[in-house]
Amino acid sequence: xxxxxxxxxxxxxxxxxxxxxxxxxxxxxxxxxxxxxxxxxxxxxxxxxxxxxxxxxxxxxxxxxxxxxxxxxxxxxxxxxxxxxxxxxxxxxxxxxxxxxxxxxxxxxxxxxxxxxxxxxxxxxxxxxxxxxxxxxxxxxxxxxxxxxxxxxxxxxxxxxxxxxxxxxxxxxxxxxxxxxxxxxxxxxxxxxxxxxxxxxxxxxxxxxxxxxxxxxxxxxxxxxxxxxxxxxxxxxxxxxxxxxxxxxxxxxxxxxxxxxxxxxxxxxxxxxxxxxxxxxxxxxxxxxxxxxxxxxxxxxxxxxxxxxxxxxxxxxxxxxxxxxxxxxxxxxxxxxxxxxxxxxxxxxxxxxxxxxxxxxxxxxxxxxxxxxxxxxxxxxxxxxxxxxx
Numbered sequence: 253x254x255x256x257x258x259x260x261x262x263x264x265x266x267x268x269x270x271x272x273x274x275x276x277x278x279x280x281x282x283x284x285x286x287x288x289x290x291x292x293x294x295x296x297x298x299x300x301x302x303x304x305x306x307x308x309x310x311x312x313x314x315x316x317x318x319x320x321x322x323x324x325x326x327x328x329x330x331x332x333x334x335x336x337x338x339x340x341x342x343x344x345x346x347x348x349x350x351x352x353x354x355x356x357x358x359x360x361x362x363x364x365x366x367x368x369x370x371x372x373x374x375x376x377x378x379x380x381x382x383x384x385x386x387x388x389x390x391x392x393x394x395x396x397x398x399x400x401x402x403x404x405x406x407x408x409x410x411x412x413x414x415x416x417x418x419x420x421x422x423x424x425x426x427x428x429x430x431x432x433x434x435x436x437x438x439x440x441x442x443x444x445x446x447x448x449x450x451x452x453x454x455x456x457x458x459x460x461x462x463x464x465x466x467x468x469x470x471x472x473x474x475x476x477x478x479x480x481x482x483x484x485x486x487x488x489x490x491x492x493x494x495x496x497x498x499x500x501x502x503x504x505x506x507x508x509x510x511x512x513x514x515x516x517x518x519x520x521x522x523x524x525x526x527x528x529x530x531x532x533x534x535x536x537x538x539x540x541x542x543x544x545x546x547x548x549x550x551x552x553x554x555x556x557x558x559x560x561x562x563x564x565x566x567x568x569x570x571x572x573x574x575x576x577x578x579x580x581x582x583x584x585x586x587x588x589x590x591x592x593x594x595x596x597x598x599x600x601x602x603x604x605x606x607x608x609x610x611x612x613x614x615x616x617x618x619x620x621x622x623x624x625x626x627x628x629x630x631x632x633x634x635x636x637x638x639x640x641x642x
Contacts, residue, residue, distance in 0.1 A: 344404045
């Protein structure tokens with residue numbers, strides 16, 4: 253039997269403590285000891301070491317319980333993660349725009365920038381160059397130095413090295429994005445599918461927090477999915493997983509850019525939503541969101557959307573039956589759907605899915621992380637290799 257050495261145990265405990273603070277935020281030593289199953293002296297040693305290194309700070313809570321100070325003893329100090337102790341660069345490459353953010357330990361966004369993509373600006377080399385230049389300016393303004401990078405891309409990505417097999421809506425094919433970005437920035441780079449990173453963000457900081465099995469489904473120009481299984485990201489062979497937008501739901505349907513016919517993406521993606529709303533298929537995203545918000549006030553938003561909710565239900569029933577999640581989180585354009593539409597879709601999925609009935613109903617909720625969703629997911633992917641080294 254192999255026995256762990258004391259230094260290995262210390263590193264494991266330190267990494268576990270850092271992870272807990274990064275995800276859970278400020279906590280007392282007593283709470284940390286309980287959550288980690290460690291004794292008070294071990295927690296004291298770990299916290300003291302992290303405080304000495306400037307990674308955490310201990311502080312009296314701004315608000316103490318009623319009665320504290322009147323015989324109740326000193327209030328427990330909070331252990332607070334220091335955001336600038338470790339900073340990563342998060343990048344969200346979308347079809348129409350790119351956004352970057354510098355994210356500190358604890359998930360705090362310290363600063364951000366974004367720009368629209370037109371024509372040659374979508375070229376991978378141009379994207380890498382612009383990201384590097386913008387990140388250098390932002391880091392200089394904030395006085396920080398990122399130690400790792402996470403990049404979200406709407407495409408099929410090999411997670412081992414960040415190789416983008418295809419990102420059809422960007423017109424990318426066989427792009428060594430991770431290698432190129434790492435060479436330019438001189439930092440380790442994690443590249444992933446945007447829906448996978450969306451699922452990661454929801455699992456760590458959103459609606460999926462504390463949920464062991466969940467699916468994140470996003471609709472933009474394309475439709476993608478990210479999966480949380482037994483508390484961790486499910487990635488499949490080489491990271492190729494979650495292309496639920498390309499499951500066939502309508503064999504006599506429209507031709508898809510992937511080469512298939514009748515993909516779910518063709519029935520519930522941005523173009524399909526535009527058709528349902530009577531908007532030009534290639535109109536601006538802002539116009540779609542504005543129209544959906546106006547639809548919230550309509551007396552019968554379901555009727556206005558025609559058969560669009562039917563196709564949304566059909567795809568979600570398939571997803572729930574195959575994957576059996578506790579929770580389905582709807583992201584991107586789906587978050588703008590009227591609440592009445594989502595409620596109807598939720599009820600119909602529960603009725604039609606045999607797995608949902610067996611589970612007593614699967615929760616279907618809209619994401620609340622907004623435009624920061626993919627940035628937060630990319631940051632978490634970057635932090636995976638950072639926390640253990642602090």
